[in-house]
Amino acid sequence: MPKQSRARLLAHLSKLRQFPEGHSDYQERDGIGRRVEISVFAGYAIHYWIDSADRHIKVLALNPADT
Helix, strand or coil: CCHHHHHHHHHHHHHHHHCHHHHCCEEEECCCCCEEEEEEECCEEEEEEEECCCCEEEEEEEEECCC
16 A cells, blocks of 8 residues: 555544544344444545444554445
8 A cells, every 4th residue: 555545545544533423334243143334435435343342443444445
């Protein structure tokens, strides 16, 4: 990944950390029924889980977004 794209993606991940609910484009359920948020940014779909117990987000996958 080019340096500029990587920097933009890291900045977006930082925004997710600050306010994860505000950057979710849609949700789906994983195999155990847990809600997984998906944020589409710069051609990538970022799949993450909001862990309220320890106040973290867990990034589960970074995939090319469907276009």
